[in-house]
Amino acid sequence: MLLSGAATALCYGLLFAYETDVMATFTRTDGWYPTLPVLTAFVFSLAHGAFTGYFWEVLGVRARPPRQEVASQEVQE
Amino acid sequence: MSSEAFIALEFHSVAFLLIVGFIGGLVSGFIGSGGAFVLTPGMMSLGVPGLVAVASNLCHKFPKAMVGAWKRHQYGQVDIKLGLWMAATASLGMWWGAGIQQDIRRLYGEAGSNLYVSLAFVIVLTIVGLFVLRDAVKIYRSGARETASKLAQWVQAVEIPGTMITFRVAQVRVSVLFVLPLGFATGLLASIIAVGGFVGVPGMMYVLGVSSLVASATELVIAFVMGLGGTFKFALGGFVDIRLAMLILLGSLFGIQLGAIGTTLVKPFMIKVVMATVMLIVAVSRALVVPVYLTQLGAMAIEQATMTLLNRISFGFMLLALASGAFIIVGAMVRGYRHA
Numbered sequence: 001m002l003l004s005g006a007a008t009a010l011c012y013g014l015l016f017a018y019e020t021d022v023m024a025t026f027t028r029t030d031g032w033y034p035t036l037p038v039l040t041a042f043v044f045s046l047a048h049g050a051f052t053g054y055f056w057e058v059l060g061v062r063a064r065p066p067r068q069e070v071a072s073q074e075v076q077e
Numbered sequence: 078m079s080s081e082a083f084i085a086l087e088f089h090s091v092a093f094l095l096i097v098g099f100i101g102g103l104v105s106g107f108i109g110s111g112g113a114f115v116l117t118p119g120m121m122s123l124g125v126p127g128l129v130a131v132a133s134n135l136c137h138k139f140p141k142a143m144v145g146a147w148k149r150h151q152y153g154q155v156d157i158k159l160g161l162w163m164a165a166t167a168s169l170g171m172w173w174g175a176g177i178q179q180d181i182r183r184l185y186g187e188a189g190s191n192l193y194v195s196l197a198f199v200i201v202l203t204i205v206g207l208f209v210l211r212d213a214v215k216i217y218r219s220g221a222r223e224t225a226s227k228l229a230q231w232v233q234a235v236e237i238p239g240t241m242i243t244f245r246v247a248q249v250r251v252s253v254l255f256v257l258p259l260g261f262a263t264g265l266l267a268s269i270i271a272v273g274g275f276v277g278v279p280g281m282m283y284v285l286g287v288s289s290l291v292a293s294a295t296e297l298v299i300a301f302v303m304g305l306g307g308t309f310k311f312a313l314g315g316f317v318d319i320r321l322a323m324l325i326l327l328g329s330l331f332g333i334q335l336g337a338i339g340t341t342l343v344k345p346f347m348i349k350v351v352m353a354t355v356m357l358i359v360a361v362s363r364a365l366v367v368p369v370y371l372t373q374l375g376a377m378a379i380e381q382a383t384m385t386l387l388n389r390i391s392f393g394f395m396l397l398a399l400a401s402g403a404f405i406i407v408g409a410m411v412r413g414y415r416h417a
Contacts, residue, residue, distance in 0.1 A: 061335065
């Protein structure tokens with residue numbers, strides 16, 4: 001969780017620390033520049049997606065196991 | 078597009094994007110779509126140009142859908158094969174729909190285009206929303222499990238040699254000739270009202286016979302593919318404001334994870350309840366602005382002050398739709414935890 005949280009903070013920190021340069025570069029329409037927003041979205045979602053997953057887990061908000069598994073557990077017991 | 082065309086970020090706009098992003102993510106994680114209908118006009122009200130608002134919304138949509146799809150895949154709810162088949166023609170539908178939009182704008186101007194979008198919202202969402210609500214109420218009253226509709230049973234019974242596909246997670250075997258038009262309709266609606274899932278999810282449920290859990294989860298795959306393609310398209314024109322997109326994503330990933338967890342805690346018909354509630358309130362919201370566009374086209378006459386008021390009330394209803402969806406989800410999750 002700490003690693004993904006730090007990665008997320010770094011991503012957002014860099015984006016807003018270099019906001020002007022980022023906007024000037026990411027809105028260029030020549031060459032491979034149009035891929036930058038897409039690649040950035042992937043990188044952010046990997047870091048922040050992992051962080052938010054851990055976040056709810058740490059708070060105790062967890063998914064209920066699928067019903068089939070519950071049923072099979074009951075049979076085993 | 079020059080970088081001067083992009084807005085300066087202020088506290089209230091950042092707070093708006095984070096909060097609406099979170100609630101939109103929560104609803105998307107639960108019913109497979111939602112948020113775009115508030116985020117795009119919301120960004121425009123902050124001063125963001127229309128194209129930049131649409132582009133930035135799409136740029137947050139595909140990574141959000143990817144995270145949501147992955148999460149729900151872990152719960153065994155995503156039929157990737159069905160999602161990819163639907164997405165294939167959804168892209169075509171989106172492209173065709175964009176062409177219709179351009180033609181309407183050219184012939185009838187901005188007001189004509191807005192009227193077309195609003196009428197599509199009202200007609201589609203009222204019909205589908207009422208149908209989904211009726212089904213949810215029926216399941217709630219009878220206490221029965223979800224069953225395939227008569228239409229879905231017929232679709233599943235039709236054998237067209239060489240076109241039959243088995244979708245294992247969805248537990249249906251249907252002809253691809255039924256799947257492709259459904260994907261096309263999803264894309265077409267996405268191009269008009271930005272929320273293709275309002276047709277895609279009910280379509281998968283009532284035409285193909287897919288359960289609401291799998292349909293809403295599979296919709297995230299379609300949203301990912303369409304969002305990715307759309308972002309590329311707008312990035313080629315330099316319209317994506319990456320700051321706005323990533324700010325929305327910041328809130329929406331918290332929401333989508335929570336919404337996905339929520340699907341495992343509640344009874345499946347709650348997906349239908351939330352979907353119908355959101356759809357019907359959004360339909361009211363768009364119906365309120367129809368007189369505004371009719372006035373702009375010269376077919377009606379109402380005062381400017383009334384038009385401004387109607388626009389504000391309409392946006393309020395949009396926010397209410399999202400908030401109501403989130404409220405029902407959280408309430409159902411809390412009840413689900415207590416009964417666990």
